[in-house]
Amino acid sequence: MFQPDLLRGKRILVTGGGTGLGRAISHRFAELGASLVLCGRRGEVLESTAAAIAGETGVPVETAVCDVRSGEAVDAMVERLWATAPIDILINNAAGNFLARTHLLSHRAVDAVLNTVLHGTAYCTIACGKRWIEGGRPGTVLSVLTLSALQGAPFTVPSAMAKAGVLAMTKSLAVEWGRHGIRLVAVAPGPFPTPGAWQQLMPEDRQTAPLARSIPLGRYGEHAELANLCTFLVSDQAGYITGEAVVIDGGKRHLGGAGPSDLLEWTDEQWGKLRS
Numbered sequence: 001m002f003q004p005d006l007l008r009g010k011r012i013l014v015t016g017g018g019t020g021l022g023r024a025i026s027h028r029f030a031e032l033g034a035s036l037v038l039c040g041r042r043g044e045v046l047e048s049t050a051a052a053i054a055g056e057t058g059v060p061v062e063t064a065v066c067d068v069r070s071g072e073a074v075d076a077m078v079e080r081l082w083a084t085a086p087i088d089i090l091i092n093n094a095a096g097n098f099l100a101r102t103h104l105l106s107h108r109a110v111d112a113v114l115n116t117v118l119h120g121t122a123y124c125t126i127a128c129g130k131r132w133i134e135g136g137r138p139g140t141v142l143s144v145l146t147l148s149a150l151q152g153a154p155f156t157v158p159s160a161m162a163k164a165g166v167l168a169m170t171k172s173l174a175v176e177w178g179r180h181g182i183r184l185v186a187v188a189p190g191p192f193p194t195p196g197a198w199q200q201l202m203p204e205d206r207q208t209a210p211l212a213r214s215i216p217l218g219r220y221g222e223h224a225e226l227a228n229l230c231t232f233l234v235s236d237q238a239g240y241i242t243g244e245a246v247v248i249d250g251g252k253r254h255l256g257g258a259g260p261s262d263l264l265e266w267t268d269e270q271w272g273k274l275r276s
């Protein structure tokens with residue numbers, strides 16, 4: 001579906017690129033010729049993913065151990081990477097999240113999520129943006145949001161707050177940095193099963209509800225579907241798109257206004273009875 005060399009010559013930094021959706025997106029970028037840097041806190045996870053992607057695609061994959069909650073660590077990582085070659089595209093994908101009743105959260109629990117998602121994203125974006133602007137280079141930032149950035153989400157409130165903040169950053173910097181040739185885009189995925197998200201957010205009790213009740217298309221997203229959307233958005237083919245968040249959720253967002261979702265499971269007989 002894409003030209004095989006669509007991303008050739010692009011050097012892409014993917015935070016949280018060692019696992020889950022970050023890994024799937026990275027793999028797709030590598031298939032299309034990009035060179036990659038995968039960042040995360042666990043070196044062994046990054047190394048194993050980097051070796052797998054490099055082995056399968058033949059492109060170079062570097063790793064950078066970095067906790068994005070530390071602005072100093074982010075600056076040092078980006079400085080080190082730039083010393084070899086500039087980054088062209090930043091993917092803000094690293095995140096932390098868990099299900100909890102908000103009135104019982106400790107300060108540290110709130111910070112664990114906000115510092116990763118909101119502050120970490122800001123640190124990475126500013127570290128790259130500063131170098132693009134000072135060096136007179138164009139650049140692209142894609143941030144991975146969630147649906148909750150648009151419509152909120154009870155029981156994952158720090159994540160919803162942080163992702164909404166990242167959406168505000170995307171819109172704001174699209175204006176402030178547009179004249180420097182820097183684009184900022186975002187994706188807002190619905191549920192895409194990954195071990196990380198399912199461990200944090202999908203305890204067994206939640207896995208019994210029929211999918212058709214919560215997702216109009218009746219299924220979860222496939223990693224390749226998200227990876228292809230991200231590929232288009234960061235490619236030069238999307239060069240006139242900035243400040244936008246694209247929802248990819250099987251229609252889940254629109255259930256909010258659709259009334260009680262049990263109606264989705266009504267039979268023809270039930271509807272007939274009502275009509276008569």
Ligand SMILES: CCCCCCCCC/C=C/C(=O)SCCNC(=O)CCNC(=O)[C@H](O)C(C)(C)COP(=O)(O)OP(=O)(O)OC[C@H]1O[C@@H](n2cnc3c(N)ncnc32)[C@H](O)[C@@H]1OP(=O)(O)O
Nearest residue numbers: 095096097098100106108109112146191196197200201214
């Ligand atoms: C259709 C259906 C749709 C289904 C779902 C669809 C999915 C949609 C959206 C998905 C969004 C995602 O982001 S999915 C991404 C999921 N992946 C991750 O979360 C991976 C990274 N996560 C982590 O590293 C951890 O979970 C996280 C807690 C965030 C950070 O770890 P740290 O080691 O830094 O921190 P810790 O020391 O363990 O904890 C810090 C504080 O947080 C508290 N804390 C930790 N877990 C807690 C919990 N569960 N409840 C309360 N409090 C908690 C601790 O007690 C500490 O507070 P004190 O006790 O006061 O010290």
Ligand SMILES: NC(=O)C1=CN([C@@H]2O[C@H](COP(=O)(O)OP(=O)(O)OC[C@H]3O[C@@H](n4cnc5c(N)ncnc54)[C@H](OP(=O)(O)O)[C@@H]3O)[C@@H](O)[C@H]2O)C=CC1
Nearest residue numbers: 016019020021040041042067068094095191192194196197
């Ligand atoms: N799966 C889903 O259904 C959905 C996911 N999303 C978003 O997709 C993205 C990926 O999630 P997913 O793949 O499911 O989950 P994962 O848990 O697999 O991904 C989270 C990644 O972030 C890294 N990370 C976490 N904290 C830090 C930190 N402080 N510094 C650096 N790296 C960090 C983790 O690596 P390490 O632990 O080694 O640091 C891990 O690789 C997230 O932004 C999430 O919010 C959005 C909507 C739906």
